[in-house]
Amino acid sequence: MTTVAICRYGAGNVRSVELAFRRLGAAVVAADSPADVLDADLAILPGVGSAASAMAGLRERGLDDALRERADAGRATLGICLGLQIALDESEEDGGTTGLGLVPGRAVRLEAERVPRIGWAPVEPDGTAYWFAHSYAAETDAATATSEGFVAVVEDGAFTGVQFHPEKSGAAGARFLERCLSRA
Amino acid sequence: MPLPRLIPCLDVAGGRVVKGVRFRELRDVGDPVELGAAYSDAGADELVFLDVAATVESRGSAVEVAARVAEHVSIPFTVGGGIRTVADAAAVLEAGADKVSVNSAALARPELIGELARTLGSQAVVVAIDTEAGRVHSHSATRDAERDTVEWARECEAHGAGELLVTSIDRDGTQSGYDLELLGALRDAVSLPVIASGGAGGAEHVAAALEVSQAALLASILHERPSRLVSLRDELRSLGVHLRDAA
Numbered sequence: 319m320t321t322v323a324i325c326r327y328g329a330g331n332v333r334s335v336e337l338a339f340r341r342l343g344a345a346v347v348a349a350d351s352p353a354d355v356l357d358a359d360l361a362i363l364p365g366v367g368s369a370a371s372a373m374a375g376l377r378e379r380g381l382d383d384a385l386r387e388r389a390d391a392g393r394a395t396l397g398i399c400l401g402l403q404i405a406l407d408e409s410e411e412d413g414g415t416t417g418l419g420l421v422p423g424r425a426v427r428l429e430a431e432r433v434p435r436i437g438w439a440p441v442e443p444d445g446t447a448y449w450f451a452h453s454y455a456a457e458t459d460a461a462t463a464t465s466e467g468f469v470a471v472v473e474d475g476a477f478t479g480v481q482f483h484p485e486k487s488g489a490a491g492a493r494f495l496e497r498c499l500s501r502a
Numbered sequence: 503m504p505l506p507r508l509i510p511c512l513d514v515a516g517g518r519v520v521k522g523v524r525f526r527e528l529r530d531v532g533d534p535v536e537l538g539a540a541y542s543d544a545g546a547d548e549l550v551f552l553d554v555a556a557t558v559e560s561r562g563s564a565v566e567v568a569a570r571v572a573e574h575v576s577i578p579f580t581v582g583g584g585i586r587t588v589a590d591a592a593a594v595l596e597a598g599a600d601k602v603s604v605n606s607a608a609l610a611r612p613e614l615i616g617e618l619a620r621t622l623g624s625q626a627v628v629v630a631i632d633t634e635a636g637r638v639h640s641h642s643a644t645r646d647a648e649r650d651t652v653e654w655a656r657e658c659e660a661h662g663a664g665e666l667l668v669t670s671i672d673r674d675g676t677q678s679g680y681d682l683e684l685l686g687a688l689r690d691a692v693s694l695p696v697i698a699s700g701g702a703g704g705a706e707h708v709a710a711a712l713e714v715s716q717a718a719l720l721a722s723i724l725h726e727r728p729s730r731l732v733s734l735r736d737e738l739r740s741l742g743v744h745l746r747d748a749a
Contacts, residue, residue: 333598337572366595367623400623430503432695432716434625434664437504438547438746447746449578450504451600451625451664466503486578486600488542488748 320499323349323358325385327375329400330364331485338485342496352384360502361388364485365400369425369454370412372404382418389420392476394502402472402479403454411454421474423458428468441470441482446490448482455481505746507547507717508708508738509697510724510731512537514583515555517563521726528554531726535570542575544728545735545748549575550603550667550719553583554642565593572598580628586614588621595622603667605630606640609647609654612661619662627665628697629658633684634671643671651684652691659692666692667719670700675722677703680711689714705737712743 322339326332326348339346339362349355363385365372376382385405388395397405403425409415410426417425428435438447441463448470456469456479463471465481472479478498484491512519512534519537520528531537538549551571553564568581581594582603591602602622608615608629618627631654632639638649647654655666668688670681680701688696698711699719711718724730735745 331595331598331600333569333596334572334600337598338576341576366626367621432503432693434695435504436625436665436695437507437716439504447505451578453624483578486576488577491576 319343319345320360320502321358322346322360322362322499323354324362324364325355325376325381326350327372327379327381329367329372329375331366332364335362335364335398335485338492338495339499342492342499344499350379350381352380355381355384356387359394360498361385361393361395363395363397363401363405365398365402365404367400368412369400369404369409369415369417372400373415373417376404376418385418385420389475389477394476394498395420395478396498397477397479398485399452399481399483402456402481405477405479406456406458409454420477421458421460421472421479423456423460423472425454426457428453428455430466430468435468438487439465441465448484448487448490448494450482452481503716505547506712506743507697508545508731508735508745509548509550509717509719510541510546511550511552511699511719511721513554513721514551514564514567515553517567519726520554534567535574537726537728538571538579539574540728541731542577544731545745546577546731547717547746548577549579551579551581552603553581555583565597568594568597568599582628582630588617591618591622591626595626601626601628601664603628603630605632608658609638609640609649612657615658615661615663619664624662624664627663628667629663629665630667630669631655631658632669632671636684639671652687655688655692659694663694665695665697667697667699669719673701674699676701677723679703679707680718682710682714685711685714705734705741708734709738709741709743
């Protein structure tokens with residue numbers, strides 16, 4: 319059985335992600351220690367809130383180094399929403415925040431008609447709609463899918479980042495998470 | 503823009519879905535988890551659970567409802583009613599809700615909106631505005647809050663609200679159509695997503711609201727019947743509204 323560690327660092331909807339993976343039959347732990355994050359087949363970096371407090375929460379628990387170590391070792395990590403944004407080099411949020419640097423790029427304030435950008439939106443190329451709720455978006459060369467021109471999926475080595483919330487995207491989201499599990 | 507959203511609203515009291523006339527004579531109409539899951543299966547884009555009792559005791563039950571819903575429903579949902587502090591809101595989100603909705607507490611102390619947004623992120627903060635004849639009402643629409651609706655909407659945005667849920671009290675339950683004039687004024691006044699509420703009688707009303715707003719809250723039009731959501735979605739599609747394919 320694939321083991322999944324969800325980083326619990328005070329800035330994520332850990333329970334929603336945990337429930338989504340349990341529905342898929344994965345063995346899930348909410349991880350607040352580097353050892354738990356390093357052990358799992360797949361690590362999840364969820365994220366809701368602001369970039370600066372999320373980074374502070376990771377550093378306090380030593381999870382920032384654990385996530386870098388996973389990336390260096392080529393072990394699978396999935397960043398969700400803010401979890402994608404803080405995996406980049408930096409974010410414009412909170413007057414400029416240094417990120418984990420797992421993926422080259424930066425998070426910038428969204429320039430959309432309505433901000434926050436909230437709702438279901440198709441992700442290209444395949445056109446499946448997922449749930450988005452964000453005010454910042456990634457700018458990176460590692461983008462592999464977009465939604466209305468905004469970066470929706472980032473893939474760099476063993477790291478995958480998604481701007482949408484697969485754990486809240488119904489059947490389509492469950493299929494996405496299942497693919498992440500099968501690749502881990 | 504993301505796709506237009508249809509959001510069934512379930513009134514909850516004491517952990518059960520209730521129905522009543524103007525918050526009186528509440529009648530038990532089902533379990534929030536069962537009804538929520540059935541709406542999700544019927545193609546709801548999101549769900550809203552509003553605790554209409556909103557007493558001190560009900561805050562604990564809002565967390566419990568959120569926790570139970572999260573186990574069985576994998577689409578976003580909002581919990582509102584009785585949330586007065588950041589701690590109240592954080593507990594509901596930790597249980598698995600995606601957003602909280604605040605109303606009277608934000609009118610009493612608008613700074614609450616900013617406190618919630620800084621801690622939880624703007625995307626998790628919905629300000630519910632009950633309005634009649636261009637004026638805001640509070641306390642389940644029983645008191646005039648002495649504010650202009652459009653002005654209050656702008657203030658909510660300035661404080662960091664992520665969305666506005668705007669209910670026209672004078673249309674609520676009348677099935678005579680949404681207050682399109684007000685919704686148009688709000689579209690121009692703020693750049694937040696707006697959820698329209700109050701007055702839906704048929705698909706053409708919902709379609710008209712979705713022309714000016716990003717989402718429509720559905721309450722009495724559904725009568726707690728998920729099958730009505732299925733037919734409504736079909737009717738909206740035939741009116742040219744581009745809805746999510748929920749399969």
